[in-house]
Amino acid sequence: MTQNNDIPPALLGGLEPLSRRSLLRLAxxxxxALTAGCARVFGRRDAPEALTYVNxxxxxxxxxxxFTRAVLPTSRHGLPDCINEIPTIKNVDIMVGNMDPTQxxxxxxxxxxxxxxxxxxxxxxxxxxxxxxxxxxxxVAMQEGAFFERxxxxxxxxxxxxxxxxxxxxxxxxxxxxPVTERWGVRRLGNAPLPQA
Amino acid sequence: xxxxxxxxxxxxxxxxxxxxTDVSSGKxxxxxxxxxxGSGAGGAVAAYELARKGLDVLILEAGPYVPSxxxxxxxxxxxxxxxxxxxxQTNKEGDLLLLQGRCVGGSTVVNGCVSFRTPDFxxxxxGRDFGLTNLSPEAMQPWFERVEKHLSxxxxxxxxxxxxxxxxxxxxxxxxxSVKPFKRNIRDCALTxxxxxxxxxxxxxxxxxxxxxxxMAHGARLHADTRxxxxxxxxxxxxxxxxxxxxxxxxxxxxxxxxxxxxxxxxGAVQSPLLMQKSGLGNSSGQVGKNFACHPSMYVxxxxxxEVFPWRGALLGVYVDEFLRPxxxxxxxxxxxxxxxxxxxLNEPGTGKPFMKFMEEARYKSGIVTLIHDHNVGEIRWEDGxxxxxxxxxxxxxxxMLAALKASAQIHFAAGATEVYVPSVEKLVIRQESEIDAxxxxxxxxxxxxxxxxxxxxxxxxxxxxxxxxxxxxHGESHDVKGLYVTDASLLPTSIIVNPQVTVYALASYISExxxxxx
Numbered sequence: 001m002t003q004n005n006d007i008p009p010a011l012l013g014g015l016e017p018l019s020r021r022s023l024l025r026l027a028x029x030x031x032x033a034l035t036a037g038c039a040r041v042f043g044r045r046d047a048p049e050a051l052t053y054v055n056x057x058x059x060x061x062x063x064x065x066x067f068t069r070a071v072l073p074t075s076r077h078g079l080p081d082c083i084n085e086i087p088t089i090k091n092v093d094i095m096v097g098n099m100d101p102t103q104x105x106x107x108x109x110x111x112x113x114x115x116x117x118x119x120x121x122x123x124x125x126x127x128x129x130x131x132x133x134x135x136x137x138x139x140v141a142m143q144e145g146a147f148f149e150r151x152x153x154x155x156x157x158x159x160x161x162x163x164x165x166x167x168x169x170x171x172x173x174x175x176x177x178x179p180v181t182e183r184w185g186v187r188r189l190g191n192a193p194l195p196q197a
Numbered sequence: 198x199x200x201x202x203x204x205x206x207x208x209x210x211x212x213x214x215x216x217x218t219d220v221s222s223g224k225x226x227x228x229x230x231x232x233x234x235g236s237g238a239g240g241a242v243a244a245y246e247l248a249r250k251g252l253d254v255l256i257l258e259a260g261p262y263v264p265s266x267x268x269x270x271x272x273x274x275x276x277x278x279x280x281x282x283x284x285x286q287t288n289k290e291g292d293l294l295l296l297q298g299r300c301v302g303g304s305t306v307v308n309g310c311v312s313f314r315t316p317d318f319x320x321x322x323x324g325r326d327f328g329l330t331n332l333s334p335e336a337m338q339p340w341f342e343r344v345e346k347h348l349s350x351x352x353x354x355x356x357x358x359x360x361x362x363x364x365x366x367x368x369x370x371x372x373x374x375s376v377k378p379f380k381r382n383i384r385d386c387a388l389t390x391x392x393x394x395x396x397x398x399x400x401x402x403x404x405x406x407x408x409x410x411x412x413m414a415h416g417a418r419l420h421a422d423t424r425x426x427x428x429x430x431x432x433x434x435x436x437x438x439x440x441x442x443x444x445x446x447x448x449x450x451x452x453x454x455x456x457x458x459x460x461x462x463x464x465g466a467v468q469s470p471l472l473m474q475k476s477g478l479g480n481s482s483g484q485v486g487k488n489f490a491c492h493p494s495m496y497v498x499x500x501x502x503x504e505v506f507p508w509r510g511a512l513l514g515v516y517v518d519e520f521l522r523p524x525x526x527x528x529x530x531x532x533x534x535x536x537x538x539x540x541x542x543l544n545e546p547g548t549g550k551p552f553m554k555f556m557e558e559a560r561y562k563s564g565i566v567t568l569i570h571d572h573n574v575g576e577i578r579w580e581d582g583x584x585x586x587x588x589x590x591x592x593x594x595x596x597x598m599l600a601a602l603k604a605s606a607q608i609h610f611a612a613g614a615t616e617v618y619v620p621s622v623e624k625l626v627i628r629q630e631s632e633i634d635a636x637x638x639x640x641x642x643x644x645x646x647x648x649x650x651x652x653x654x655x656x657x658x659x660x661x662x663x664x665x666x667x668x669x670x671x672h673g674e675s676h677d678v679k680g681l682y683v684t685d686a687s688l689l690p691t692s693i694i695v696n697p698q699v700t701v702y703a704l705a706s707y708i709s710e711x712x713x714x715x716x
Contacts, residue, residue: 070549077553098283139548143623150622151291151645154545161541165556166273174559176508176537179270181397186387188266189399190210191410195347 051090055097062128063111064089068160070135079173082164091163110152114142117149202251205414210399212410214262214301217422217444224452229255229418231712232438232457234425234472237303238701239463239685241404241412242344246709247461248415252716255455256409256417257440259424259464260299263306265405268395272538275394279307281467288575288586290644292622293493295586295651297465301421302405304465305698308652309392309513310381310401311531312350313695314341315703318522327690328662331671332707340703345380348402350699353378357386359510361563364501365532366515368612374519374604379531381513382698390534392512423453428460428476428681435460435680459712463685463705466654470577470687471584473658473668479675484668488659489575490692491651493590495620496535496543497602498564499609505563507534520604521694527570528601529694530608535564543648544618551624565608567601569594570694573656590649595642602640606633620648653697658687673708674715684708 053061065083072082082088096104115127122130122138130138142153164170171178180186231247233240236258248254263278276284281299288295298304320337323329344350358366358378369376382402392401399406413419420442427439437456444450462469470486473479512534520526535543537559546555575588590598606617610630619625619636622645627636640646660683661667664676669688675681684705686697693700 071552073549073553076550077557079553136549143545143548147643147645154622154645154648155291157548158542161552162273162538165538165541166271171537174537174556175504175506176559179391180389181270181387181391184387184389186389186398188210188397189384189406191207191399191406192349192384192402194204194207194411194414 051087053090053093056089056093057108059115059128060108060111061089061093063115064092064156064160066128066130066135067114067139067156068164069132070139071157071160072164074164080167080169082160086164086167086169088160088164091166092159095159095163110155113152114156203416205416207410207414210266211264212262212301212405212413212419215418215420216262217442217450220442220451222451224454227255227453227455229253229455229457231255231459231461232257232455233461233463234438235259235303235463235465235468235685236301236409236419237298237404237463237465237685238305238698239683239705240461241302241305241408242702242705243461243463243682243684243709243712244417245408245412245415246706247712248412248417250713254412254417255457256412256419257423257425257438257455258301258303258419258421259468260301260303260421261445262301262421263395265395265397265399268397270389270391270394270397272394272536275307279395286467286586288588290589292645292647293491293586293588293649293651295467295491295654297467297654301419302403302409304652305403306395306401306405307393308403308696308698309533310379310383311513311696312345312348312380312382312699315693315700316521316695319691319693323690327660327667329660329671329690332704337703337707340706341699343706344699344702348382348407348702349384350380350382352380353511353514357381357388357511358514359388359390359534361505361507361510361534362514362532364505364563364612365517365530365565365608368608368610369517369519371611372607374517374608376515376517376519378515379513381511386511388510390508390510390512390536420453422450425464425472426475428462428472428478428678430476430478430678430681433677433679434458435675435678458680459716460681461712462658462681462683465685466657466687467577467584467586469683469685470657471579474579479668479677479681481677482665482668484659484666486577486657488573488656488690489577489586489588489654490571490573490656490689491575491588492568492653492692492694493571493594493598493649493651495567495598495602495647495649496533496564497567497605497609497620498540498544498562498618499606499614500558500561500616500618501563501612501614502561504560506560507540507562507564508536510534517604517608520600523570526600526604527597527694528604529568530601530605531566531568533564533566543650544620545622545624545648546618546626547624555618563609563614565605567598567605568653568694568696569597569601571597571692573659573691577657589644590642590647592642598647599637599640602637603633606630622646622648653686653692655686655689655692655697658683659690660688661690672711672715673704674711682708682712
């Protein structure tokens with residue numbers, strides 16, 4: 001796991017430097033979060049205990065893990081656990097590795113905001129330090145918050161839910177049939193014949 | 198001009214494509230009568246229609262060649278391999294996902310096969326407002342008939358109307374609304390429901406298995422992994438292109454220059470105007486990249502008291518055209534299925550327990566895709582070295598969005614749904630018909646409010662008779678650059694409400710005829 005933190009030093013003193021434009025661009029990461037790299041996942045069936053994170057910082061892993069648990073209380077629903085069985089965070093880590101530098105920095109900024117955004121009702125605690133109930137309430141509050149809070153939360157939700165449900169081990173609980181052509185033995189038709197003049 | 202009269206046999210499977218791995222490093226020079234930029238709907242049709250008349254055609258495709266045998270039926274993996282920006286192309290606010298194919302065959306490989314002719318009233322509007330009297334319904338009819346025959350376009354049979362679509366049909370009928378089976382370009386649909394990941398068994402009649410192999414049988418050459426960086430012009434006439442061959446690891450393999458007296462631009466309504474801008478060409482009107490429209494769509498999901506399995510059967514079965522005409526609302530509702538993974542993206546059922554419940558009940562869900570006749574208010578441009586899609590739903594169009602949402606909810610309740618999920622960023626669930634207006638009244642036309650997806654970018658190189666208001670002349674040639682033709686959805690001067698693939702096929706066929714008549 002990398003110890004680097006790419007957050008610009010100017011931001012560590014508070015949230016004031018966050019321009020609306022930066023947050024608009026951060027929201028635009030959502031598209032990437034939906035897909036880029038989610039699709040470049042290798043070893044997505046690895047045992048989570050064997051996983052190492054090469055792109056997310058320790059702080060970011062804590063934020064994403066806390067967020068994933070708040071959004072996906074899988075074990076209480078008879079589904080494979082979103083952290084210990086399905087490598088959701090590793091999938092996110094690989095996705096982050098495929099981001100271009102600007103997108104990566106914006107995501108880092110977003111995760112930093114999620115962790116440190118002061119909210120009086122949460123006594124200025126860091127998100128990753130909240131208990132389960134408070135973490136859930138925090139995510140709900142952000143989802144219903146200002147424009148950029150909604151956008152950021154939607155982005156992170158897409159990030160973790162896709163990286164959980166993309167694993168075929170989660171499909172049987174939904175009765176989702178997944179890829180079927182080879183299982184059904186459907187014949188390929190090939191190229192269409194040249195049109196007759 | 199060279200002339201190729203030999204016609205080869207169409208191979209049973211696959212294409213002979215030159216890929217980055219086949220190209221040595223350095224600079225390469227090539228010649229052709231026609232260079233076609235893009236291998237999707239507009240490019241493939243033009244390539245075939247020109248090659249079959251004996252022209253030496255070279256097709257350059259920025260995306261990779263992925264044979265259908267390699268399609269995975271895994272939507273996430275398909276997004277990365279087959280879609281623009283790995284499926285992550287958005288508007289600048291990040292609240293509109295813009296899905297376009299980026300592979301040999303373009304968006305035709307990953308679309309839902311829906312095949313509409315351009316509505317007559319749209320063609321009449323183009324004649325009246327843009328001087329496109331050459332595209333009247335009567336004039337276009339033979340072109341529509343030609344592509345429909347070539348692509349096996351037929352009404353869905355009853356077995357192709359899956360359970361999720363039958364629900365929508367039942368609801369619409371109870372409301373007395375017009376509902377019809379889709380026409381689709383497909384042969385003997387295998388009902389896998391994986392259209393958006395490409396058709397693994399070649400039943401979808403995409404360009405990958407039709408016009409491209411046909412063009413190549415007539416001698417056309419196809420290079421994948423080759424992104425055109427500049428259209429070359431000399432004395433007001435197109436003379437070729439410059440391109441880069443990019444390997445799958447993102448590194449540049451080679452530079453290419455192609456000399457050709459005719460350039461056909463068909464890279465899609467986002468990339469085509471960007472290429473014009475980068476080339477510094479054809480913009481005396483100032484309209485290049487302007488007038489972007491995209492049919493912003495929502496997926497209105499609902500829960501039923503019985504299992505529906507939205508991923509089972511043909512992806513798209515029926516559509517409601519009751520509100521097609523602008524005076525009746527200007528929107529179309531399409532009954533659509535989707536997979537479990539996609540379901541996580543399109544609704545906001547809540548956080549934690551309600552989200553888990555929503556997913557656990559996925560098999561009880563059905564959905565309706567809304568398409569509106571949006572105004573051409575957007576713009577595509579370069580900004581700080583990056584592509585910018587500047588588009589927000591116009592206030593003029595927001596009432597149509599709401600009307601489409603309301604009608605979708607009404608259909609769901611008429612069909613027996615118990616909950617309708619508003620595709621918003623915040624959690625909004627309608628539990629009975631009497632609540633529809635009150636819930637929808639909470640929506641505002643502001644960024645990050647609705648969950649929007651577009652599959653139909655269009656309008657950015659507008660066609661018209663007036664060079665001051667349009668980029669491309671009625672016969673498809675740039676007003677400013679002779680020999681430069683456009684054959685993709687950039688041409689459409691207004692949004693057309695319905696899925697545009699047949700419109701593009703027909704226009705590309707027509708413009709090819711115009712090119713031939715001018716050689």
